[in-house]
Amino acid sequence: MATRIGTLASAWLAAYGGASDLESLQLLVSGLANGCVYGLIALGFVLIYKATEALNFAQGDMMMLGAFVTLGLTNDHYWALPFWASVPIALLLMGAFGYVLEVTILRRMSGQSQIAVVVLTVALGFIIRFLAGAIWGHEPQSLESPIAGVNVRFAGLVLGLDEVAVILVTIVLTGLLYLGFARTRLGLAMQATSQNQLAAYYMGIPVKRVSALIWCLSGIVATAAGILLASKGSIDPNSGFLGIKAFAAAVIGGLGSLPGALLGGLVIGVIEPFAARHVAAGFSQVVPYAVLLLVLIIRPSGILSQVRDKKV
Amino acid sequence: MSRRDAVPMLSVSNIESYYGPIIAIRGISLEVPRQQIVAVLGANGAGKTTLLKTISGIMEPEKGAVMLEGQAIGGDDPAAIVRKGVAHVPEGREIFPLLSVRDNLRLGAYTRAVADGIAKDMAMVFGYFPILKERAGQMAGTLSGGQQQMLAIGRGMMARPRIMLLDEPSLGLSPLAVKEIFAVIRRLNVEQGVTMMLVEQNARAALELADYGYVLELGRVVMEGSSSRLLSSPDIQEFYLGVKEGGQRGQRRWKRRKTWR
Ligand SMILES: Nc1ncnc2c1ncn2[C@@H]1O[C@H](COP(=O)(O)OP(=O)(O)O)[C@@H](O)[C@H]1O
Ligand SMILES: [Mg+2]
Numbered sequence: 001m002a003t004r005i006g007t008l009a010s011a012w013l014a015a016y017g018g019a020s021d022l023e024s025l026q027l028l029v030s031g032l033a034n035g036c037v038y039g040l041i042a043l044g045f046v047l048i049y050k051a052t053e054a055l056n057f058a059q060g061d062m063m064m065l066g067a068f069v070t071l072g073l074t075n076d077h078y079w080a081l082p083f084w085a086s087v088p089i090a091l092l093l094m095g096a097f098g099y100v101l102e103v104t105i106l107r108r109m110s111g112q113s114q115i116a117v118v119v120l121t122v123a124l125g126f127i128i129r130f131l132a133g134a135i136w137g138h139e140p141q142s143l144e145s146p147i148a149g150v151n152v153r154f155a156g157l158v159l160g161l162d163e164v165a166v167i168l169v170t171i172v173l174t175g176l177l178y179l180g181f182a183r184t185r186l187g188l189a190m191q192a193t194s195q196n197q198l199a200a201y202y203m204g205i206p207v208k209r210v211s212a213l214i215w216c217l218s219g220i221v222a223t224a225a226g227i228l229l230a231s232k233g234s235i236d237p238n239s240g241f242l243g244i245k246a247f248a249a250a251v252i253g254g255l256g257s258l259p260g261a262l263l264g265g266l267v268i269g270v271i272e273p274f275a276a277r278h279v280a281a282g283f284s285q286v287v288p289y290a291v292l293l294l295v296l297i298i299r300p301s302g303i304l305s306q307v308r309d310k311k312v
Numbered sequence: 313m314s315r316r317d318a319v320p321m322l323s324v325s326n327i328e329s330y331y332g333p334i335i336a337i338r339g340i341s342l343e344v345p346r347q348q349i350v351a352v353l354g355a356n357g358a359g360k361t362t363l364l365k366t367i368s369g370i371m372e373p374e375k376g377a378v379m380l381e382g383q384a385i386g387g388d389d390p391a392a393i394v395r396k397g398v399a400h401v402p403e404g405r406e407i408f409p410l411l412s413v414r415d416n417l418r419l420g421a422y423t424r425a426v427a428d429g430i431a432k433d434m435a436m437v438f439g440y441f442p443i444l445k446e447r448a449g450q451m452a453g454t455l456s457g458g459q460q461q462m463l464a465i466g467r468g469m470m471a472r473p474r475i476m477l478l479d480e481p482s483l484g485l486s487p488l489a490v491k492e493i494f495a496v497i498r499r500l501n502v503e504q505g506v507t508m509m510l511v512e513q514n515a516r517a518a519l520e521l522a523d524y525g526y527v528l529e530l531g532r533v534v535m536e537g538s539s540s541r542l543l544s545s546p547d548i549q550e551f552y553l554g555v556k557e558g559g560q561r562g563q564r565r566w567k568r569r570k571t572w573r
Pocket of ligand 2: 362
């Protein structure tokens with residue numbers, strides 16, 4: 001992933017006339033940072049979809065909830081715990097939330113139609129939004145994090161530390177996830193469950209527990225996205241609607257591909273600021289979705305889909 | 313040796329299994345003695361796969377008992393049954409297509425808590441299927457059908473089973489591949505001491521390999537006997553071994569003669 005971001009960055013540099021166009025570089029960095037957040041939300045979405053075939057339309061709201069939980073733990077106005085203590089607590093709480101959600105609600109939906117699950121998760125999103133509004137209010141708030149609002153100067157370039165941190169954290173997180181999936185017994189079981197659930201049962205993999213752990217992981221990844229988003233901007237209970245962009249990112253990347261989800265997120269994230277600069281106001285917000293349509297027309301299964309590989 | 317002189321590896325008595333309201337198995341009883349190969353024959357839809365799924369815990373029997381070496385396992389969850397020594401090599405192979413051959417094999421050993429011995433067993437599997445060693449790093453979905461079947465069997469062996477349930481391992485394979493795979497099944501039975509329950513539509517190949525056979529029809533056992541007895545039974549010959557085909561071949565020859573003129 002790191003190299004992919006690198007190539008993307010140099011491609012953009014080349015396209016925009018090298019380092020002389022500093023503004024483009026700044027746009028690129030902030031686009032990548034946004035894209036990382038979309039990508040992480042999309043990652044959680046794809047994780048669940050691959051392992052359980054459920055489309056979780058509450059993924060964006062889980063991101064928002066994770067951000068508010070962290071904010072509630074660490075901001076002076078609330079519990080004022082140290083930031084570095086709040087983050088693991090929030091990750092843990094949201095992981096538990098995802099796990100419990102699967103065990104108490106989603107597990108009962110197995111055998112129901114996919115539409116029923118979609119409606120359920122949409123409803124869940126409403127409930128999360130309502131609760132967040134009731135607890136933390138509807139005003140946008142920023143997370144008091146060490147990276148918020150600090151600028152770094154680098155070769156004449158002013159970059160937000162928050163944006164750079166978002167990109168770095170995403171790279172590290174992606175690397176950890178990759179290693180976890182490829183190298184651990186549980187990670188392998190998760191991959192197996194998402195590729196062939198029936199066969200996973202035959203192997204004696206506890207498929208139900210693995211599904212619950214996937215929801216747990218997905219809650220953790222969503223919270224990481226939420227923390228990053230709330231550090232470099234602000235959140236309010238409606239921030240969960242970013243999930244729509246993340247869903248588009250997941251589809252662009254090829255629903256079912258984890259690297260694809262991140263790539264899709266980056267594509268949307270990078271397109272946005274450039275569209276805002278070069279396309280007439282009012283149209284620029286539409287550009288990411290125009291790209292979504294274009295991808296779907298040219299390559300209906302998404303950029304990095306594995307459909308071809310699956311055809312045995 | 314009498315078939316009933318010891319506790320069998322597997323015994324199934326009067327089991328019934330349903331898909332929702334539809335009954336698929338209507339009171340099947342059978343035994344698989346230790347170290348033997350027992351064939352279960354029957355046409356499409358006879359209930360063979362359902363029988364195996366019920367034994368391995370993928371489906372719960374509505375009635376009846378499943379005993380593994382005298383211990384009841386009916387209704388246990390699949391993980392517990394694998395752990396007790398039952399490996400199910402499913403119909404259609406059901407490999408993990410995007411994982412490497414090696415990772416597929418590792419997943420076969422998933423229920424084994426202790427990691428040691430896994431490397432040794434993988435070497436054992438590679439010994440039986442050298443092509444899997446050659447392709448160890450390759451995605452399993454890129455293997456040919458025969459190789460995927462080998463992988464499915466090898467993956468089953470990684471659980472260190474006492475009994476292996478094989479569901480139509482010859483399905484869709486070339487005669488040559490079938491021969492190769494059946495030879496390995498025989499060797500695993502003799503050399504590794506794994507009891508085999510072999511479900512097949514390819515009745516002749518299965519009976520040539522097996523010690524004993526059962527014939528299922530519409531979810532019931534309609535006939536059983538030693539392989540040699542079944543091979544020589546007129547009913548089996550007519551319905552499962554295609555001996556009647558002689559007549560058809562004659563007809564075809566006649567047609568061909570006609571076109572020569
Ligand atoms: N998933 C299912 N849902 C409903 N009925 C099924 C299902 N699978 C199999 N059946 C029915 O159960 C019976 C036995 O099927 P099966 O065990 O697959 O037979 P076999 O393996 O001998 O071909 C058949 O009548 C089949 O139609
Ligand atoms: Mg079958």
